[in-house]
Amino acid sequence: MKLYGAPNPAPNPRRVRIFLAEKGIDLPETLVNMMQREHKADDFVAKNSLGQIPVLELDDGEIITETISICRYLEGIHPDKPLFGTTPLEVAKIDMAIRRVEFQLMNPVGNFWRHAHPYTAKLLTQFKDFGESNREAVARAMLWLDRELEGHDFIHGNSYTMADIAALTTVDFADWIGLPMPEDAKRLRDWHARVTARPSAAA
Amino acid sequence: MKLYGAPNPAPNPRRVRIFLAEKGIDLPETLVNMMQREHKADDFVAKNSLGQIPVLELDDGEIITETISICRYLEGIHPDKPLFGTTPLEVAKIDMAIRRVEFQLMNPVGNFWRHAHPYTAKLLTQFKDFGESNREAVARAMLWLDRELEGHDFIHGNSYTMADIAALTTVDFADWIGLPMPEDAKRLRDWHARVTARPSAAA
Numbered sequence: 108m109k110l111y112g113a114p115n116p117a118p119n120p121r122r123v124r125i126f127l128a129e130k131g132i133d134l135p136e137t138l139v140n141m142m143q144r145e146h147k148a149d150d151f152v153a154k155n156s157l158g159q160i161p162v163l164e165l166d167d168g169e170i171i172t173e174t175i176s177i178c179r180y181l182e183g184i185h186p187d188k189p190l191f192g193t194t195p196l197e198v199a200k201i202d203m204a205i206r207r208v209e210f211q212l213m214n215p216v217g218n219f220w221r222h223a224h225p226y227t228a229k230l231l232t233q234f235k236d237f238g239e240s241n242r243e244a245v246a247r248a249m250l251w252l253d254r255e256l257e258g259h260d261f262i263h264g265n266s267y268t269m270a271d272i273a274a275l276t277t278v279d280f281a282d283w284i285g286l287p288m289p290e291d292a293k294r295l296r297d298w299h300a301r302v303t304a305r306p307s308a309a310a
Numbered sequence: 311m312k313l314y315g316a317p318n319p320a321p322n323p324r325r326v327r328i329f330l331a332e333k334g335i336d337l338p339e340t341l342v343n344m345m346q347r348e349h350k351a352d353d354f355v356a357k358n359s360l361g362q363i364p365v366l367e368l369d370d371g372e373i374i375t376e377t378i379s380i381c382r383y384l385e386g387i388h389p390d391k392p393l394f395g396t397t398p399l400e401v402a403k404i405d406m407a408i409r410r411v412e413f414q415l416m417n418p419v420g421n422f423w424r425h426a427h428p429y430t431a432k433l434l435t436q437f438k439d440f441g442e443s444n445r446e447a448v449a450r451a452m453l454w455l456d457r458e459l460e461g462h463d464f465i466h467g468n469s470y471t472m473a474d475i476a477a478l479t480t481v482d483f484a485d486w487i488g489l490p491m492p493e494d495a496k497r498l499r500d501w502h503a504r505v506t507a508r509p510s511a512a513a
Binding site for chain 1: 379410417425
């Protein structure tokens with residue numbers, strides 16, 4: 108089994124590393140040099156037609172892409188310390204929590220990164236006004252998440268799950284591109300301190 | 311158990327209806343009047359803080375939102391005729407297929423709808439140039455999906471899964487807002503005819 112990834116600040120490979128650290132799974136990462144566009148080279152695109160990382164290649168050649176799907180597979184073969192839930196209700200609610208983090212928060216963070224950040228200006232056609240509008244959308248999403256955290260230590264209730272990994276990596280990436288947590292998002296800030304204190308966050 | 315939904319062309323409630331039809335599950339839908347903004351009213355937002363449909367309310371008051379998570383829950387309690395896979399590899403690969411349809415195709419369709427369609431101009435602040443740019447992004451995504459279908463009858467290999475439901479409803483909604491399948495997307499068109507011929511597509 109071979110895991111293709113990239114160093115921080117790329118948020119998706121970090122998600123897999125945090126997941127592996129939380130589960131105690133030893134799976135070394137083969138680094139793909141994104142600065143040299145190795146993820147868009149023919150041999151890599153033959154593995155993932157979207158030219159994205161991470162990618163998990165199984166010993167029989169099967170390929171799994173998409174961060175959450177890779178982690179879901181690893182959870183399937185290493186069910187201990189579950190991070191995706193075990194009952195149908197837990198599985199569905201953690202899936203729901205992950206999706207809400209992605210659609211509400213990760214999407215506007217990604218839109219700002221692609222359309223308003225100076226780094227991507229060199230690589231993409233930007234729609235700057237639209238990009239900038241996501242600054243407010245991100246703040247709004249963070250304040251929504253702050254309210255959702257009322258009475259909970261973690262994104263999905265009171266246990267740490269894949270939804271916390273999705274949210275932590277998104278919040279940290281957002282901060283790195285200039286979109287910090289709002290000052291008054293007290294619960295979100297407390298949650299961030301809580302999940303950052305876990306050894307896995309160093310991944 | 312109570313399912314809140316809305317009639318076509320809203321794509322998300324339709325996904326749940328097709329899923330129910332494929333599984334043979336009888337679960338009537340309580341309609342939420344979106345034209346009258348019932349999904350943004352206090353009593354509905356108390357169920358789903360995002361004010362979105364569909365919503366599944368269990369008999370004990372538990373709430374599940376997010377279309378895919380609702381269907382994943384229903385699959386968990388009705389495992390027959392699996393549409394999300396059964397082995398860890400199948401589950402991961404179908405999850406991956408669903409996510410790729412959503413991130414590659416549904417996202418630009420949604421961007422066009424929100425930022426370039428006359429209907430939503432009344433409701434939202436639009437960034438028209440950005441919105442229009444998604445016309446090309448949608449065509450590109452459909453041609454990518456067309457290539458992915460080479461040698462397969464369905465989105466995930468040779469069996470009908472939740473990924474087909476995600477793709478069918480997205481392609482039909484795209485067509486409804488003026489983004490038809492490209493003429494030369496022959497495999498995508500054949501696949502569309504194949505899944506549309508199933509009785510479930512009438513949902």
